[in-house]
Amino acid sequence: MTAQPAIHYNSSSRQLQFSGDWELANLPRLQTMLAKLSLPNSGEIIFNGEAIGRMDSAGAWQIIELKKQLEAKGAKVRLQNFAEESVKLLKIVDTKLNEEGDLPAIKKPNPIAKFGYQTVVQLRELQTYLAFVGQLTFEFLRLVFMPANWRWNSLAAVIYRTGWQALPIIALLSFLIGVVLTYQMGLQLRNYGANIFIVDLLGLSVLREFAPLITAIMVSGRTGSAFTASIGMMKLNQEIDALDTLGVTPAELLLIPRIMGLFIALPLLTMWSDIFGVLGGIVTSNNMLGITWYDFLRRFPQAIPLRSFLIGIGKAPVFALIISSVGCFQGMQVKNSAESVGQNTTKSVVLAIFFIIVADAIFSIIFSKMQL
Amino acid sequence: MKNQQENIIEIKNLITSLGGAVIHKKLNLNVKKGEVLGIVGGSGSGKTTLLRAILSLLKPDSGSIRIFGKEITTASPKTLLEIQKRWGVLFQSNALFSSLTLLENVMFPLKEHTHLNEKSRRDLALLKIGLAGLSAEAAVKYPAELSGGMQKRGGLARAIVLDPELLFLDEPTAGLDPETAAGFDELILNLQSTMGLTIVMVTHDLDSLWKVTNRVAFLGDGVVLSVESMPELVKNKNPLIQEFFGGPRGRAAEEGYGHKH
Numbered sequence: 001m002t003a004q005p006a007i008h009y010n011s012s013s014r015q016l017q018f019s020g021d022w023e024l025a026n027l028p029r030l031q032t033m034l035a036k037l038s039l040p041n042s043g044e045i046i047f048n049g050e051a052i053g054r055m056d057s058a059g060a061w062q063i064i065e066l067k068k069q070l071e072a073k074g075a076k077v078r079l080q081n082f083a084e085e086s087v088k089l090l091k092i093v094d095t096k097l098n099e100e101g102d103l104p105a106i107k108k109p110n111p112i113a114k115f116g117y118q119t120v121v122q123l124r125e126l127q128t129y130l131a132f133v134g135q136l137t138f139e140f141l142r143l144v145f146m147p148a149n150w151r152w153n154s155l156a157a158v159i160y161r162t163g164w165q166a167l168p169i170i171a172l173l174s175f176l177i178g179v180v181l182t183y184q185m186g187l188q189l190r191n192y193g194a195n196i197f198i199v200d201l202l203g204l205s206v207l208r209e210f211a212p213l214i215t216a217i218m219v220s221g222r223t224g225s226a227f228t229a230s231i232g233m234m235k236l237n238q239e240i241d242a243l244d245t246l247g248v249t250p251a252e253l254l255l256i257p258r259i260m261g262l263f264i265a266l267p268l269l270t271m272w273s274d275i276f277g278v279l280g281g282i283v284t285s286n287n288m289l290g291i292t293w294y295d296f297l298r299r300f301p302q303a304i305p306l307r308s309f310l311i312g313i314g315k316a317p318v319f320a321l322i323i324s325s326v327g328c329f330q331g332m333q334v335k336n337s338a339e340s341v342g343q344n345t346t347k348s349v350v351l352a353i354f355f356i357i358v359a360d361a362i363f364s365i366i367f368s369k370m371q372l
Numbered sequence: 373m374k375n376q377q378e379n380i381i382e383i384k385n386l387i388t389s390l391g392g393a394v395i396h397k398k399l400n401l402n403v404k405k406g407e408v409l410g411i412v413g414g415s416g417s418g419k420t421t422l423l424r425a426i427l428s429l430l431k432p433d434s435g436s437i438r439i440f441g442k443e444i445t446t447a448s449p450k451t452l453l454e455i456q457k458r459w460g461v462l463f464q465s466n467a468l469f470s471s472l473t474l475l476e477n478v479m480f481p482l483k484e485h486t487h488l489n490e491k492s493r494r495d496l497a498l499l500k501i502g503l504a505g506l507s508a509e510a511a512v513k514y515p516a517e518l519s520g521g522m523q524k525r526g527g528l529a530r531a532i533v534l535d536p537e538l539l540f541l542d543e544p545t546a547g548l549d550p551e552t553a554a555g556f557d558e559l560i561l562n563l564q565s566t567m568g569l570t571i572v573m574v575t576h577d578l579d580s581l582w583k584v585t586n587r588v589a590f591l592g593d594g595v596v597l598s599v600e601s602m603p604e605l606v607k608n609k610n611p612l613i614q615e616f617f618g619g620p621r622g623r624a625a626e627e628g629y630g631h632k633h
Binding site: 023025027028031056057058061065085088089092093096097099100101102103104106335336338339 | 500502512534566
C-alpha cells in the first residue's frame with residue numbers, strides 16, 4: 001500500500017537521497033536504516049527530497065532530527081528539491097521543535113524526605129477527618145432541633161439498601177461461621193467428652209465477638225465502599241457544589257441520612273447475624289456431637305447471660321459510625337479524576353476495617369477491666 | 373491529493389435508533405477527501421449519534437457506512453483496527469485518561485500502535501503537543517491540572533499523534549471562551565492545511581462554521597436536509613434551516629464572516 005521508504009548517501013556528490021513514503025508507519029524501519037548510514041561530520045551535505053512520495057509530520061520530524069544531529073557534529077545541511085507542502089511541513093516542525101522547551105525535570109525526593117512527606121500527609125488527613133467529624137456533629141446538633149429538615153425518605157432508602165438488602169448475605173455468612181466454629185471447637189471438646197459445653201463456647205464467641213465483627217466487616221465492604229463511590233462521583237459531577245449553592249448542606253441531605261441509616265441498620269443486622277450464627281452451631285452440634293436441638297436450646301439461656309448479647313449489639317453502633325463516617329469522609333475527599341474515586345474507595349474499606357478491629361480490641365480491654 | 377473529489381466517508385441509507393426512538397431515517401452523507409465538513413442541527417437531531425455510528429461505537433439498524441472505501445458496519449475487528457489507526461477523534465469532553473499525564477496520554481497511541489523507541493515516542497508526542505499550542509510545562513501535568521482550553525488542545529494533540537488522514541471533532545469549541553475558541557479555530561485550520569487532513573466536525577458554534585468549514589451538512593427530521601457551503605446554506609429556504617440560522621446570533625455571525633466567503 002505504501003511505498004517502501006529508503007535513504008541512500010552518495011559520497012561523491014555529497015547528496016543524501018530520500019525516497020518513498022516518510023510516514024509514521026515506516027518510521028521504525030527508517031530509524032534502523034539511518035543508524036547504519038555513515039555520514040561525514042563536516043562540510044556541506046545536501047538533503048535531496050525529490051523522490052519522496054508522501055510525508056507526514058512524523059517523517060518531517062525525523063528529517064529535522066537528522067539535520068540537527070549532523071549540524072551538531074559540525075556539518076552544514078541544505079535541503080533541496082522537496083515538494084512545496086513538504087517544505088512547509090518541515091518548516092513548521094522545525095520552528096515548533098525550537099519553540100518547545102525541554103521537559104521540566106521532575107525532582108525525585110530522597111527516601112527520608114518521602115517518609116517525612118508521607119507522615120505529614122497522613123497527619124493532615126487525620127486532622128481533616130477530625131474536622132469533618134466535628135462539622136458533622138455540629139450539623140447533626142443543628143438538625144436535631146429542626147425536625148422539618150429531617151430527610152425521612154433518604155433515611156429509609158439507606159436502611160433499605162444497607163440493612164434489608166444485606167440480610168441474605170449476612171445470614172449465609174453467619175451460618176457458615178457458626179458451622180466452622182462449632183466444628184473446630186467440637187473436635188477438641190469431644191476428646192474430653194465435654195460435648196455439651198459447645199453451647200457455652202459457641203454462644204459466647206458468636207454473640208460477643210463474631211457476629212458484630214463479621215457483620216461490620218461485611219458491611220464496610222458492601223456499604224462503606226458504596227458510600228465513598230457514590231459521594232465521590234457526586235463530587236466529581238459538581239453535584240455537591242450545586243447543593244451547597246442551593247442552600248442545602250451536603251451533610252444534611254447526603255451524609256447524615258447515611259450515617260443515621262447505618263447507625264440503625266447495623267445493630268439490627270448484628271442481631272440477625274447472632275441468630276444465624278447460633279443456628280449454624282445448633283445444626284452442626286446436632287450432627288457431629290449428638291446434641292439435640294432441645295438440649296442445645298435448654299442449656300443456652302443457662303450458660304449465656306443476657307449481658308453477652310448486649311455487649312455484642314452494643315458494639316454495632318460504634319462500628320456503624322466508623323464505617324459510615326470513614327466512607328463519607330473518603331467520598332468527600334475525592335478530587336478531579338476517576339482514578340481518585342478508586343483510590344478513595346479502597347482507602348475507605350481498608351481504613352474502616354482497620355478501625356473496626358482497633359475499636360474491637362479496645363472494647364475487649366475495657367470489658368475485661370470491668371470484668372464483664 | 374491526486375483526486376480531490378474522492379469520497380473518504382460514504383454513508384448510505386443509514387437507519388439508527390436509540391431505545392426505540394428512530395434517530396436517522398435513511399440518512400445519506402458523503403465526505404470528500406481534504407475538506408472540512410461541519411455537521412449541524414438542532415438539539416436531538418442526531419448529530420452525536422451519527423458521529424458515534426461513524427466511529428462504530430454504535431451499531432446502526434441498517435444502511436452502510438464506508439470509510440476509506442471499507443464497509444465498517446460489518447468489518448472484522450482487524451479491518452476496523454486498520455481504519456482506527458487512520459483516524460483521530462477529539463471527544464466533546466476531551467476524554468483524556470485522567471490517570472496519565474498529558475504527555476503519557478499523547479504517547480499512548482504511539483505506544484500501542486508503533487514500534488518506535490521511547491525517545492522517539494516522547495519527541496513525537498512533544499511535537500504534537502507543541503503543534504496543538506501547548507508548552508512542555510503543560511505536558512507533564514495531569515488532565516485535572518489543566519484548564520478547559522488546554523484540555524481541549526491536549527485532546528487534539530492525542531487525536532493527531534498518529535498522523536491521521538481523517539479527524540473527527542465533537543463540539544471542539546464548546547465550553548471555551550470566545551478568544552480561546554477563535555484560537556482553536558485557527559489551530560484546526562492550520563493543522564488541516566499543514567497535515568492535509570480531512571475533518572468532520574460536529575458543532576453549534578456559528579463562528580466556527582463560518583470560519584473553518586468548506587461544507588456544512590444540516591441534520592433535521594432524521595436525514596441530511598442539505599450539504600452546502602455556509603453562504604449557500606443560510607440562503608436555504610427550508611424552514612428548519614431558516615430557524616437555525618435566522619436568529620440574532622446567526623445573523624451576527626453571518627455579518628462577521630459573510631464578506632470573506
